[in-house]
Amino acid sequence: MPFQNDFFKSAFSVDNIIFGFDRDTLKVLLIKRAYEPFSGEWALPGDLVRPDEDLDQAAFRILEELTGVKDVYLDQVHTFGEVNRHPRGRVITIAYYSLVNIKNVSIRASSFADKVAWKELRSISKLAFDHYEIMQTCLRRLRRDVKFQPIGFELLPEKFTLTELQRLYESVLEKDLDKRNFRKKILSMNVLKSLDELQQNVAHRPAMLYSFDAEKYKLAKEQGFIFEL
Amino acid sequence: MPFQNDFFKSAFSVDNIIFGFDRDTLKVLLIKRAYEPFSGEWALPGDLVRPDEDLDQAAFRILEELTGVKDVYLDQVHTFGEVNRHPRGRVITIAYYSLVNIKNVSIRASSFADKVAWKELRSISKLAFDHYEIMQTCLRRLRRDVKFQPIGFELLPEKFTLTELQRLYESVLEKDLDKRNFRKKILSMNVLKSLDELQQNVAHRPAMLYSFDAEKYKLAKEQGFIFEL
Known part of the structure; x- marks a missing residue:
């Protein structure tokens, strides 16, 4: 039977790739993790989705907690679900990207982060979990989207x-x-x-x-x- | 603390929109559900993702179980996770679409389906769960993709x-x-x-x-x- 309880043992999270543009440099908002696993390492801002929360809601919540902004471009990109991507159990993550104008935003660390900072995209070579791969996927999406939709202006x-x-x-x-x-x-x-x-x-x-x-x-x-x- | 066990109570599934083309008609492969909820109703073929299975793997498995084909175009489209989308608990679903040549395929019902059939896209006005909405989203994606990638030939x-x-x-x-x-x-x-x-x-x-x-x-x-x- 398809509905064994065995299946109801996973969690899912949302990870946000928040792109910003600063004069002539593309940046991405990263957090320094306050918790294990990967405590102290840089990661994409993300959080588990709450039982009463829709996916887009969760993505907007995370964005707002970190930046104070609400009405910005935000879109779902891809879901990552490799069996062993998270050390604590099966956690699949839905990646979103958003585009913000860095000057309109004042960032602040929130519960799950020690620190939050704009990092130059080119300077990033490693992130916690599979976040580096997620970032690359979102970057490819951004590169395609700016060609065919006028979203660059958001930055x-x-x-x-x-x-x-x-x-x-x-x-x-x-x-x-x-x-x-x-x-x-x-x-x-x-x-x-x-x-x-x-x-x-x-x-x-x-x-x-x-x-x-x-x-x-x-x-x-x-x-x-x-x-x- | 973010890792309460409360969060590890959800399941996730993969739903496949399998498009086929028959002379001059776009069709989609549907199943008649063998189980509650929505028993006896037409739905997109899908299944819960197994604990030891990656997402793409699950999508290919479902496709192969129903059609016998493996090496076809298959791509993730969007993840649907509204709080109440599934009556049995929190189940988010990752939608994939694939393109097959109807003539290369012999379909067969599998465990979760009573029946499987190619349905003319235009004739479908209702499906189980949120599958109608999922189908529309995948159709929009197909319409965009055929313009900018030579994937139409797969059909x-x-x-x-x-x-x-x-x-x-x-x-x-x-x-x-x-x-x-x-x-x-x-x-x-x-x-x-x-x-x-x-x-x-x-x-x-x-x-x-x-x-x-x-x-x-x-x-x-x-x-x-x-x-x-």
């Missing part, structure tokens, strides 16, 4: 220059982009609003500021437009 | 005509495609092999047969080519 301040936008894409995709082609492509999609406003407090010649026109994008999308960079 | 016989290929896309995307544009686009991608061989046993004028050139696609992809229909 930028509301007003940005085209150079900042290009830096963001270069940093996510880990490659240099041709300035002229990039500008041509992004402007031809007609989803940016030129603000008639210049950068302030910069040493170089101030550049024009833009913002993402969510309303225009929504209308265009309804008519079959596909964002593609 | 076709090895040799096919361009008309058959177009019917497949029309049936997955649920819209008519312009014949001339479709042919131009697919041929310009250079991933089809023209077989210098004609259809047999057809009433109309036999059309040229093609096959998907996986090797060519692989090489092109390594050089940055993106499949896009």
